[in-house]
Amino acid sequence: MRLSCAAAVAAVVLAIGAPAFAQNAPVQDNAEMAAIFAADQSIRQVAPERFRDRAFVTEMHAADAARRVQTRALLDAGALQTGEDYRAAAFVFQHGSTPEDYLLAHSLAVAAVAKGSPEGAWIAAATLDRYLQMIDKPQIYGTQTRKTRDAPATLEPYDRALVPDSLRAVFGVPRQAEQDARLAAVNAATEAAAAKP
Structure with missing residues (x-):
């Protein structure tokens, strides 16, 4: 069977156009990265007293390190494609242990x-x-709270003057007054819990 000239041209156009359609298909989130992120978050959804258990914390840190290795392999392979893939990977490296982990997370x-x-x-x-905290510089947004055993929780060191609240809002970070109120509430709750017999 012979194709007419118009049919032949249409067949060529369809054949050439097909890959373009395939390239425009929406990119799906990486399922392996989603599973790594879910594990990263679920281990942290425990009662706060679990974080006082040295064995639990050691186990969590080991699992965090393994997830960073898995995530780095996906990153190096070019398997992270979507905004959600990169956001999930950022959280995994945010639970790292070195300045380089936090800079990569950023x-x-x-x-x-x-x-x-x-x-x-x-x-x-x-x-x-x-990252700034890890290199002994003050944080600038106020997202990180530090707590030592014998002292109240603090946002310090914190360069409160560099970033205005309007820029914090762009990043979804609470205003300084709200941060201070939350910190005061945390410290009051901690003090009240410690005072109970």
């Missing part, structure tokens, strides 16, 4: 925002604050 969070994840904005601020 870069991943910025990539999440660039890829269209509005939820990536908060983790971008938090990863920068944590």
Whole structure:
């Protein structure tokens, strides 16, 4: 059977156009990254007293390290494609242990925002604050609270003058007054709990 000239041209156009349609298909979130992120979050959804159990914390840190290895492999393989992929990866590296982990977490969070994840904005601020703390500089957004055994929780060191509340709002970070009120409530609850016989 012979094709007419118009049918032949239409067949060629369809054949050439087909890959373009395939390239425009929506990119799906990476299922493996989603599972890694879910595990990262679920281990932290325990009663606060569990974090006083040294064995639990040691186990959590080991699992965190394994998740960073898995996430780095996905990143290096180019398997992270969506804003959600990058946001999830940022959280995994936010639970790291070195300044480099936190700086990579920040870069991943910025990539999440660039890829269209509005939820990536908060983790971008938090990863920068944590990175600054790790290199002995004050945080600038106020996302990180420090607590030592014998002292109340604090946001310090904190450069409160560099970033205005209007910029905090862009990143989904509470205003300084709200941060201070939350911190006071946490410290009051901690003090009340410690006072109970």
